[in-house]
Amino acid sequence: MLDISCVYVNYNSASYTLNAIKSLLEKTTDTVTYEIVVVDNGSKYEDYEILKNSLDLSKSDKIRLYRSRVNTGFGAGNMLGVNFAAPSKYYAFINNDTLFTQENTLHDLKAFMDSTPDAGICGPQMMSEHGDRISSLDHLATPARQLLKRDFLEWINVTKYPKRKKTYTEPVACGYVPGSFMFVKASSFDTVGGFDTALFLYYEESDLSTRLLKRLGEKTYHYPNQQYIHYQGKSTEKNVNIKIEQKLSLLYLTKKHHGRLAYCLLLNFYTIKFFLGGIFSAKKRKMFIALFKGGSLDQSLRCKQVVQKR
Known part of the structure; x- marks a missing residue:
């Protein structure tokens, strides 16, 4: 060993x-x-x-x-x-x-x-x-x-x-x-x-x-x-899709370890927060849309990956 x-x-x-x-x-x-x-x-x-x-x-x-x-x-x-x-x-x-x-x-x-x-x-x-x-x-x-x-x-x-x-x-x-x-x-x-x-x-x-x-x-x-x-930030780019991914992961983790009630509380909190922020920011508006759809992992970047030909 x-x-x-x-x-x-x-x-x-x-x-x-x-x-x-x-x-x-x-x-x-x-x-x-x-x-x-x-x-x-x-x-x-x-x-x-x-x-x-x-x-x-x-x-x-x-x-x-x-x-x-x-x-x-x-x-x-x-x-x-x-x-x-x-x-x-x-x-x-x-x-x-x-x-x-x-x-x-x-x-x-x-x-x-x-x-x-x-x-x-x-x-x-x-x-x-x-x-x-x-x-x-x-x-x-x-x-x-x-x-x-x-x-x-x-x-x-x-x-x-x-x-x-x-x-x-x-x-x-x-x-x-x-x-x-x-x-x-x-x-x-x-x-x-x-x-x-x-x-x-x-x-x-x-x-x-x-x-x-x-x-x-x-x-x-x-x-x-x-x-x-x-070298922080070199392995991932800090764009809005990454920020959405962070929230999706957090919501998944909350439901997994703390139950559906805690998940719903956090989802509603962030949905309202980004709805208000989205009035003046296109990025926050995109965050709001992802959360309004339920914040589930079917919106994850994982679902957008392609298989390399070789």
Whole structure:
């Protein structure tokens, strides 16, 4: 059994993927046994070809590349990587627009998880490409968080809702860590069924952390003693369709974990909000239309993907 299977998902961004893998190889010593599983998630063939030719797979026994001819989204793309992963104690789900910046990151995360029995997931401190600290923990995506807002929840119960903007020097339990770098106990991940592939983009990490906590009593930890760079916004474009996808995923997650009443409350709240905002904004008007139709996943970007010819 390997210590860690590292899973990367590439979507039309081969240059980022290659740099991400290069940084992992350079910063990781033989203190851990690991592999790198790369999933091309329905990229244009030209991008996939760059990736395939540049990885030089014949010269590395650590790296394997697989291709899906359709973009299956974040969760399903990573699940495809898990499907091809060797038996491992941990999975490291790492965005392709990240860079390792410190030595032995994987070793340190493994050591922390090994010594923390109630940990199911941990994630390092995220940094911008300019060296700025980025909030690397969040509260579970509940109706309370959406309606009462994060700052209020942190004010009334800082133990349950640790401050997102605080600089931590020791690991802290939190709701969830960013999907850009999630270090997960493989046995627990497998037990709860992994990522929910109904979600195309967004809230997969909140859903996974919720299920690990509910079913196994395992927590998610922010681990500030290791850092990595995340080029935010490079793997997805922040357009109105992405914002609609966020709301669709949130509504799906709300119904799944909190019931139909909470779902209806949140749906009506956002429908009214974007109806009023849509008077002056075409983007918000488009958001309103999607919510007025019920905010269901049949409007998801997943339903708009095409199968690549090769």
